[in-house]
Amino acid sequence: AQSVAQPEDQVNVAEGNPLTVKCTYSVSGNPYLFWYVQYPNRGLQFLLKYITGDNLVKGSYGFEAEFNKSQTSFHLKKPSALVSDSALYFCAVRDPLDSNYQLIWGAGTKLIIKP
């Protein structure tokens, strides 16, 4: 069955330090992978996606994510965290072989950046 796991409910990072938000997935085919961010009482904003090509994908606000096929992971990273990065982060996956086409969502990880 297709699934997405975000193993950490919350990640705490000091401002200026690198951050990583983890995501692992399980799909039958080659996945399409996405990261979204949600600020309090707001909708979700698209950050970045991996479809094919380079395993390191760069996105909005200085975020990047690394696709690792052998580990079935797509961790979100940023070299230097900002307090304004504090938000809820969702990983999502789509299996292009699945005619359903729907995104499978992780449960979300709350990122807290402390000054």
Next chain:
Amino acid sequence: DAGVTQSPTHLIKTRGQQVTLRCSPKSGHDTVSWYQQALGQGPQFIFQYYEEEERQRGNFPDRFSGHQFPNYSSELNVNALLLGDSALYLCASSKWVGELFFGEGSRLTVL
């Protein structure tokens, strides 16, 4: 270029009432998906509209229905509201299976 717009932003209803939420997709997008997001949870897929037809549906009862208009805008209708329907309802638009762009949501409170 306007993004996805939703209305109303907030509304309060009582149990048993009906509600209609509206969504205008991002320019150039032809597909609208609706999600329900309860507090502290991830978004749950309700259904998706493309070419004015419901193409996919999540695990939601028939009380949840929708419509897509020729200009690609969409409505979500919920009948016989329950307390558990209180949530943030998110509309997302895309070009068929492209990445989703979300609106700011409609916060529904059922009393």
